[in-house]
Amino acid sequence: MTGPLFTINFRRASWEQNRAAARRRVLVLGGSVAYAGLLAIAFGLFGLNCALMQTRTAALERRVQRFQTVRAAAPELSLDPADVMMLQGAAGSARLWCDKLTRLSAIFPPNARLTALVINPDRSLVPAEQRRLRISGSIRTTGERDRLQPVVRMIEALRKDPVFSAGYQNIKLVSSRVPDSGGTPQVEFVVECQ
Secondary structure (H helix, E strand, O other), X not given: OOOOOOOOOOOHHXXXXXXXXXXXXXXXXXXHHHHHHHHHHHHHHHHHHXXXXXXXXXXXXXXXXXXXXXXXXXXXXXXXXXXXXXXXXXXXXXXXXXXXXXXXXXXXXXXXXXXXEXXXXXXXXXXXXXXXXXXXXXXEOOOOOOOOHHHHHHHHHHHHOHHHHOOOOOEEEEEEEOOXXXXXXXXXXXXXXX
């Protein structure tokens, strides 16, 4: 005997309701798990941020503690008013020296070579003397009849430049020497700015 040719399911509406309810339960369960996962990630990030802030705060507290112990152990610094004035003058003139040295590099001829640059060569404590500048160098004099002429032109350029000559009443040639060298003719010079 063979089975029936067809069957009629009289409970189809009930089966569809059960299927829809199961689908809803799966969606609610998936949403709940996703919500719990996002909350866990958020609280985890807050926890990491809190731990990092505690570490940074502890490091900052140690740094402050170290600074306070060093400060307490350091001897009290008392400066003479003249020393304070000298330090303030040096700090304020950094930009001025930068401008002067930049202009010096622009004025210096291409055939010249700077060998020494000394600020306050006599180590004077008088503020007016502390701005003194001594420039030593050499200049090639190829093709010049008067070997000192390029040095004189350079000194004139230094005197005429308003940025470099600011604060100097006198820019003069202190010494010059023509070395006995078999190579290129040159003049060694020392210029002093006061």
